Amino acid sequence: MNTSTLSGHPFVHYSGAKLHVEGVALETVARTHGTPLFVYSKAAMLSALAAYQRGFAGRHAQICYAMKANSTLGVLQVFAQAGCGFDIVSGGELARVIAAGGDAGKVIFSGVGKTRAEMHQALEAGIACFNVESEAELAVLNDVAVERGCKAPISIRVNPNVDPKTHPYISTGLKGNKFGVAHERTLATYQRAAQMPGLRIVGIDCHIGSQITDSAPYLDAMDRMLDLVTAIEAAGIHLEHIDLGGGLGIDYNGDTPPPADALWAQLLAKLDARGFGQRKLMIEPGRSLVGNAGVCVTEVLYLKPGEQKNFCIVDAAMNDLPRPAMYQAFHRIVPLNAHPNRSAMLCDVVGPVCESGDWIGRDREITAQAGEYLAVLSAGAYCVSMSSNYNSRPRAAELLVDGDAVHVLRPRESVTSLFAGEQLR
Ligand SMILES: *Cc1c(COP(=O)(O)O)cnc(C)c1O
Numbered sequence: 001m002n003t004s005t006l007s008g009h010p011f012v013h014y015s016g017a018k019l020h021v022e023g024v025a026l027e028t029v030a031r032t033h034g035t036p037l038f039v040y041s042k043a044a045m046l047s048a049l050a051a052y053q054r055g056f057a058g059r060h061a062q063i064c065y066a067m068k069a070n071s072t073l074g075v076l077q078v079f080a081q082a083g084c085g086f087d088i089v090s091g092g093e094l095a096r097v098i099a100a101g102g103d104a105g106k107v108i109f110s111g112v113g114k115t116r117a118e119m120h121q122a123l124e125a126g127i128a129c130f131n132v133e134s135e136a137e138l139a140v141l142n143d144v145a146v147e148r149g150c151k152a153p154i155s156i157r158v159n160p161n162v163d164p165k166t167h168p169y170i171s172t173g174l175k176g177n178k179f180g181v182a183h184e185r186t187l188a189t190y191q192r193a194a195q196m197p198g199l200r201i202v203g204i205d206c207h208i209g210s211q212i213t214d215s216a217p218y219l220d221a222m223d224r225m226l227d228l229v230t231a232i233e234a235a236g237i238h239l240e241h242i243d244l245g246g247g248l249g250i251d252y253n254g255d256t257p258p259p260a261d262a263l264w265a266q267l268l269a270k271l272d273a274r275g276f277g278q279r280k281l282m283i284e285p286g287r288s289l290v291g292n293a294g295v296c297v298t299e300v301l302y303l304k305p306g307e308q309k310n311f312c313i314v315d316a317a318m319n320d321l322p323r324p325a326m327y328q329a330f331h332r333i334v335p336l337n338a339h340p341n342r343s344a345m346l347c348d349v350v351g352p353v354c355e356s357g358d359w360i361g362r363d364r365e366i367t368a369q370a371g372e373y374l375a376v377l378s379a380g381a382y383c384v385s386m387s388s389n390y391n392s393r394p395r396a397a398e399l400l401v402d403g404d405a406v407h408v409l410r411p412r413e414s415v416t417s418l419f420a421g422e423q424l425r
Contacts, residue, residue: 006334008251009292009377011041017338019375021295023404027336030297030373034412036316036396037297040070040380043402044293045078048260052285055264059281062128064108066246066286067093069381074400074409075290076100085128087246087284091118094125108243108282110157110207112137112178119144123152129282131157131205131243133180138193145198154193155203155243158186160224164209164217164247180206183224190232201237204229207245207284213257215266218244222267226274243282250291252378253330260288287381294380296321296396297336298360300368301352303345310347312366314374317351318358319390321376321383325357333361336373343367349374353391384410389418 005013011022019026021041030037052063064085067076071093076086077100085106086097097107104125109118112133119141122130132138132154145152159180181189186204193199208221222244229239244267249257258266271277298316305311323329333349344365351358360376368374387395394413399406 006332006377007254009044010047011044011293012295012375012377014338019334019336019338021401024401024406026295026297026375027373029399029406030299030336033397033399033408035297035299035373036320038294038379038384038396038398039297040075040290040294040398040400040409042078042293042400044380045075045290046082048289048293049079049082049084051260052264052283052289055261055268056281059268060278061281061283062106062241064106064282064284065289066284067096068385069286070290070294070383071096071385072398072409073100074398074407076102078400079289087286091115091121094118094122094127098125108155108205108284110205110284114141116140116144119152120148123148123150127153129153129155129202129205129241129243131155132193133157135181135185135189135192138189138196138199142196142198150198151200152198153200153202155201155205155241156181156186156189156193157205157207158183158225158228160206160208160221162208162217162220162224164212183228186228187231187235190237191235194237201239203241203243203280203282204232204239205243205245205282208247210247210287211249211252211255212247213249213255215258215263218263218267219270222270226271226276229276239279241280241282242276243284246284246286246288248285248288250288250378250381252291253332257288260285289381291378291381294378294383296376296379296383298374298376300366300370300372300374302370303347305345310345312345312347312349312364312368312374314349314351314360316360316376316396317353317391317393318355318360319353319388319393320351320396321360321379322386322388323382324360325355326386331361331379332377333364333366334375334377335366335368336375337368339367353393389413392418394418 066087080102089111107127157180349361397412
């Protein structure tokens with residue numbers, strides 16, 4: 001049978017006319033499990049991780065999966081079993097790491113608004129590092145650690161002021177962003193931290209943005225970080241590790257980000273040239289590990305031709321796939337059954353939610369008829385983890401495909417569970 005993979009999605013392919021994830025025909029699982037349905041390829045996750053591992057071969061490095069991209073326990077388990085640590089942004093995420101069998105000792109805690117309760121929880125669990133984002137947070141963390149009679153391991157997140165040339169909502173390393181400590185304040189902040197009895201300085205951190213498709217911003221950030229490391233160490237403060245964050249992009253629509261191993265070959269060459277080749281490295285990739293490992297299968301409910309626009313109304317919506325509504329993001333949409341001889345209708349693919357912002361794709365050529373299925377590609381990152389119950393819609397089911405095997409990671413939510421905790425007075 002004729003097999004063709006989709007560019008950027010090595011584990012998603014048509015076998016004959018039917019779309020598969022690894023060895024599993026999506027139409028079969030859609031009929032069994034219903035739609036909307038998220039299907040993830042384990043091999044795709046491990047292959048994305050392997051590109052980083054190749055890049056770091058022979059180096060002292062820890063990959064911490066930025067789990068806000070997809071925090072489903074079964075996804076965390078894949079990365080925990082492959083040796084990953086985790087980059088968390090809340091106490092809830094820490095609880096998920098532990099529930100998935102992850103190692104708290106490989107957890108780093110990012111975020112501008114950590115609460116005292118979250119600091120206690122993370123110190124109790126024994127995490128590897130707090131990435132502190134302000135001088136005010138430093139003082140509170142010191143206080144909490146002193147109260148507990150321990151020392152909190154810290155890095156300071158630097159805002160290196162480099163432009164990652166991505167969408168403004170996912171650019172985090174520019175002066176006007178809320179993230180990190182200003183480049184110019186970094187040394188003074190480290191000197192302040194060094195005086196605090198409840199803190200132990202272990203590293204330095206930055207994260208410049210997301211969906212970055214060029215290596216130049218990383219090389220700039222690395223240079224600026226190494227300048228700071230030099231200045232901080234000249235002041236007598238040793239840094240065990242350098243954390244360059246996450247942010248590497250994926251192919252949504254013909255995007256061409258550098259492969260992780262190629263990017264790190266460039267970055268490591270710079271580290272070596274500047275004499276930091278032996279330093280421990282940390283990274284926090286999210287999207288690039290899971291984004292193209294997942295698809296969302298949805299059923300076409302109605303075709304609605306109009307005078308100005310045609311609509312293809314599907315059963316997935318902005319509560320399942322929030323990225324188009326939030327960032328005007330693009331997801332490829334392909335049929336589960338290829339019909340090369342059918343004529344296509346140019347239409348907007350939209351969900352049932354009562355918002356004009358509820359669209360999944362604009363001006364797409366759609367061949368599917370009502371009752372047939374579509375797959376929304378690149379749905380492994382920032383979809384389910386950002387999903388909601390808006391319009392009292394139960395969250396979709398999630399499956400993990402491993403070769404020919406299918407594992408349910410999360411059954412579809414029931415409607416009654418949505419209001420199970422609510423009370424009438
Ligand atoms: C979101 C985030 C990441 C991961 O970003 P990706 O673009 O998904 O790789 C890494 N570090 C921090 C601090 C983040 O907030």
